[in-house]
Amino acid sequence: MDSVQRNVLVYDTEETLIQTVAARLLLRISDLLTAQERVDVALTGGTDGIAVLAAAAQSPLCAAVDFSRVHFWWGDERFVPADHADRNALQAREAWLDALVASGELPEENIHEMPAETRTAEAAASASDAENDAVLLAAAREYQAELERELGPEGTLDIALFGVGPDGHFASLFPGHDEVLSSDPAVKSLGVAHSPKMPPLRVTLTVPFIQSTDFVWVFASGERKSDAVGRALYEADHANVPSSYARGKEESLWMIDRAAAANLA
Numbered sequence: 001m002d003s004v005q006r007n008v009l010v011y012d013t014e015e016t017l018i019q020t021v022a023a024r025l026l027l028r029i030s031d032l033l034t035a036q037e038r039v040d041v042a043l044t045g046g047t048d049g050i051a052v053l054a055a056a057a058q059s060p061l062c063a064a065v066d067f068s069r070v071h072f073w074w075g076d077e078r079f080v081p082a083d084h085a086d087r088n089a090l091q092a093r094e095a096w097l098d099a100l101v102a103s104g105e106l107p108e109e110n111i112h113e114m115p116a117e118t119r120t121a122e123a124a125a126s127a128s129d130a131e132n133d134a135v136l137l138a139a140a141r142e143y144q145a146e147l148e149r150e151l152g153p154e155g156t157l158d159i160a161l162f163g164v165g166p167d168g169h170f171a172s173l174f175p176g177h178d179e180v181l182s183s184d185p186a187v188k189s190l191g192v193a194h195s196p197k198m199p200p201l202r203v204t205l206t207v208p209f210i211q212s213t214d215f216v217w218v219f220a221s222g223e224r225k226s227d228a229v230g231r232a233l234y235e236a237d238h239a240n241v242p243s244s245y246a247r248g249k250e251e252s253l254w255m256i257d258r259a260a261a262a263n264l265a
Helices: 014-033 046-058 060-064 088-102 121-126 129-151 207-211 223-234
Strands: 006-011 039-043 070-074 076-078 159-162 189-192 202-205 215-220 251-257
Touching: 006 014, 014 039, 014 046, 014 060, 014 159, 014 215, 014 251, 046 060, 046 088, 046 215, 070 088, 076 088, 129 189, 129 202, 215 223, 223 251
Parallel strands: 006 251, 039 070, 039 159, 159 215, 215 251
Antiparallel strands: 076 202, 189 202
8 A cells, every 4th residue: 555645747748747857856855955964866767767867967956956965876777887878877977967076066976876797798698597696686785785884774765766667667676577576675675687678687776665765756758658657556566567666755756748647547
């Protein structure tokens, strides 16, 4: 059952959606910084996710944010080399974060990337399932250790952003895969092998850790997402629609454009 009502905002166009999510993110960070020492935000990748970061980079609302007290994390990551174009972190850096670092506004140590693949391409390609599982487990444990060093053993994120796949996945939690069913609150990060979406190896935050976040925001655009959005919002906690688990302690907010809202009553 939902502990917090899931609210849905529908915008006329994809561009309006992207600009609104970016503005809302900057305003919420600014507001939180008036009441607490730091703000921890989990970013997302994908077309919409990176578009939001690019919009944030151009927003005059950036001037209201003390980025020296903002820490950026990721909800999931493609387990590829650090310089690979598929990396969510690399795309986020190119869209926004590197410019903040270069301007002196954001300390480099405030960017908390998930571990990257360090094996050679040949070694990774020839690895067995057991070898991949071991490497992914080590990566997930490393990220959890960093979360706990920074936030404390019981610490949580302030804001987490997520997109939705046409199959209903969010983060790297996919329908038909056991990771979405992980319910141990002590486990905050998991490795994902055999992802149905390329690349096949990933690292993701877990449902319990995501749900411990104060503000969980999901956004989606386009008609091809409409079935997944409709199913996720129809009822909570369905393993066949992992994004139905997306909710936060204080706010569970879905922001979508009219095309993505096509299947909502």
